[in-house]
Amino acid sequence: xxxxxxxxxxxxxxxxxxxxxxxxxxxxxxxxxxxxxxxxxxxxxxxxxxxxxxxxxxxxxxxxxxxxxxxxxxxxxxxxxxxxxxxxxxxxxxxxxxxxxxxxxxxxxxxxxxxxxxxxxxxxxxx
Amino acid sequence: xxxxxxxxxxxxxxxxxxxxxxxxxxxxxxxxxxxxxxxxxxxxxxxxxxxxxxxxxxxxxxxxxxxxxxxxxxxxxxxxxxxxxxxxxxxxxxxxxxxxxxxxxxxxxxxxxxxxxxxxxxxxxxxxxxxxxxxxxxxxxxxxxxxxxxxxxxxxxxxxxxxxxxxxxxxxxxxxxxxxxxxxxxxxxxxxxxxxxxxxxxxxxxxxxxxxxxxxxxxxxxxxxxxxxxxxxxxxxxxxxxxxxxxxxxxxxxxxxxxxxxxxxxxxxxxxxxxxxxxxxxxxxxxxxxxxxxxxxxxxxxxxxxxxxxxxxxxxxxxxxxxxxxxxxxx
Numbered sequence: 001x002x003x004x005x006x007x008x009x010x011x012x013x014x015x016x017x018x019x020x021x022x023x024x025x026x027x028x029x030x031x032x033x034x035x036x037x038x039x040x041x042x043x044x045x046x047x048x049x050x051x052x053x054x055x056x057x058x059x060x061x062x063x064x065x066x067x068x069x070x071x072x073x074x075x076x077x078x079x080x081x082x083x084x085x086x087x088x089x090x091x092x093x094x095x096x097x098x099x100x101x102x103x104x105x106x107x108x109x110x111x112x113x114x115x116x117x118x119x120x121x122x123x124x125x126x127x
Numbered sequence: 128x129x130x131x132x133x134x135x136x137x138x139x140x141x142x143x144x145x146x147x148x149x150x151x152x153x154x155x156x157x158x159x160x161x162x163x164x165x166x167x168x169x170x171x172x173x174x175x176x177x178x179x180x181x182x183x184x185x186x187x188x189x190x191x192x193x194x195x196x197x198x199x200x201x202x203x204x205x206x207x208x209x210x211x212x213x214x215x216x217x218x219x220x221x222x223x224x225x226x227x228x229x230x231x232x233x234x235x236x237x238x239x240x241x242x243x244x245x246x247x248x249x250x251x252x253x254x255x256x257x258x259x260x261x262x263x264x265x266x267x268x269x270x271x272x273x274x275x276x277x278x279x280x281x282x283x284x285x286x287x288x289x290x291x292x293x294x295x296x297x298x299x300x301x302x303x304x305x306x307x308x309x310x311x312x313x314x315x316x317x318x319x320x321x322x323x324x325x326x327x328x329x330x331x332x333x334x335x336x337x338x339x340x341x342x343x344x345x346x347x348x349x350x351x352x353x354x355x356x357x358x359x360x361x362x363x364x365x366x367x368x369x370x371x372x373x374x375x376x377x378x379x380x381x382x383x384x385x386x387x388x389x390x391x392x393x394x395x396x397x398x399x400x401x402x403x404x405x406x407x408x409x410x411x412x413x414x415x416x417x418x419x420x421x422x423x424x425x426x427x428x429x430x431x432x433x434x435x436x437x438x439x440x441x442x443x444x445x446x447x448x449x450x451x452x453x454x455x456x457x458x
Contacts, residue, residue: 013175056354056379063297110357111273111284112298 046095048079059114062089089120100124131319134334138341138388145387150380158383159375163367166390173397174405181409187426191417199420210417217416224413228254228261253317260310263303264339266290267346270301274364296351304347311340335401338392345385355379 047054048061065087069075077085085091096102102123107113116122148154191197195209211217223229236250270290272283279287291299315336318328349355359376366373395401408414441448441455448455 010175010179017171052356055356055358059297060354106358109277110361111279111287112357 048077048085048091062116089116093123093126097123097126130328130330131333134330134337137334138337141338141391142341142345142384142388145383146380149383155378155383156374158387159363159378160367160372162390163386166393170393170396173394174402177397177402178405178409181406185427186411186415187428188424189415189417189419190412191419192412195417197417197420212416212418212421214416217414221408221410221414224410225407228258230413231257252313256310256313256317259306260314263307263310266303267301267307267343270303274361275368277365298350300351304343304350307343308340308347311336311343315340331400335392335395335399338388338395342385342388342392345381345388349379349381349385353379353381355382 049057054061065077069087075087077087077091079085093102099105100123103116104122104124117125145158149158191210195206196203197210198205198212205212207216208220208223211220220229231254232251234250234253235247238246238248240246266286269283270287273279273287290301290303293300293302315333318324318332355378359378360382363375363378366375392401396404438457441457445455445457
């Protein structure tokens with residue numbers, strides 16, 4: 001009697017497991033994840049920092065830029081190599097607007113929704 | 128305090144293994160692909176085996192807990208939650224336990240006062256700390272679904288927003304990150320503070336707390352302090368969800384520490400006290416309807432009792448009974 005119960009339990013869990021895994025596969029196996037962060041062809045030597053640093057820390061840079069430029073009025077950013085930049089999203093978009101999806105590609109992939117575009121024009125909206 | 132230090136050292140060592148392995152030995156494939164899959168297999172198989180083992184244990188009798196009126200006559204009001212008579216009432220009792228730790232809410236504390244009076248009082252701190260801990264963990268796990276799905280389900284997206292509701296710091300500070308760390312600290316210090324608690328606490332009580340604390344701390348570090356490029360992390364998690372065995376891309380070492388500690392937790396899970404996650408559903412005092420008055424429960428392994436009915440008795444002694452002029456039912 002007990003073993004029958006056991007078979008039932010195993011059968012039900014196996015079916016449920018199979019169903020769950022199938023849901024996962026159906027949604028995603030047919031569209032394998034495409035790393036989308038390689039597409040931007042920009043002269044990265046002009047950027048304020050190396051691409052690897054920017055990928056991980058751009059939000060921090062923008063955060064500092066916003067606070068220092070708005071609160072203390074300091075609008076000049078001095079990069080590691082000594083060159084100066086205006087602390088503005090336009091500095092970024094000046095180069096990166098060649099790709100309208102520049103921000104959105106990665107941000108939608110990682111499901112990160114910053115509040116930049118509540119006020120600013122995004123690369124998608126700039127002419 | 129060997130009981131406390133040993134688990135602490137163990138967790139530190141465990142965190143060091145993937146750090147050294149990936150940073151210096153380049154074993155990112157081992158820690159990014161092989162170990163996570165192994166851990167998931169062990170977790171699933173172990174969990175099912177433990178549950179199957181417990182399912183097989185017979186529970187022949189109902190265990191009425193004494194805090195509610197049992198259902199008997201129609202005009203006597205019975206306590207639906209404390210003494211459930213139907214399946215759904217018992218299910219509600221189990222769920223109230225799972226979701227709100229109802230039994231723990233009744234926790235009391237005995238204190239011996241100076242005038243030698245023993246006093247009992249309500250003591251809800253463990254309930255509150257445990258609730259904060261478990262709910263935070265649940266929210267954190269659900270929040271991680273943004274790494275597992277290409278399109279994040281709306282529900283967890285909402286959780287993500289609600290959790291970052293304070294909208295301070297960058298990246299947005301999650302409330303549960305702070306709550307879970309505070310709760311873990313409380314749960315550890317609760318065991319350390321009281322001499323009686325220290326005595327009954329074992330290494331296996333401290334180890335999961337420290338392990339989860341380490342996972343949280345590494346996760347918090349990755350988010351707020353040592354930033355990682357998150358794109359290859361999502362690539363890798365999507366590959367794992369899709370059962371792909373491709374090698375992971377360039378990911379910061381801390382990610383492997385996080386993933387390895389989670390794998391350790393997953394492997395440790397089925398063999399430890401953490402199995403209470405599945406076992407709580409099988410608690411006989413919670414999940415059995417208290418219907419002993421409506422239904423007779425018979426112990427399945429009772430020995431077969433040979434009954435001797437009166438007619439059999441009469442068959443045996445009919446002649447003698449007739450001679451003794453005793454009344455007989457069948458001539």
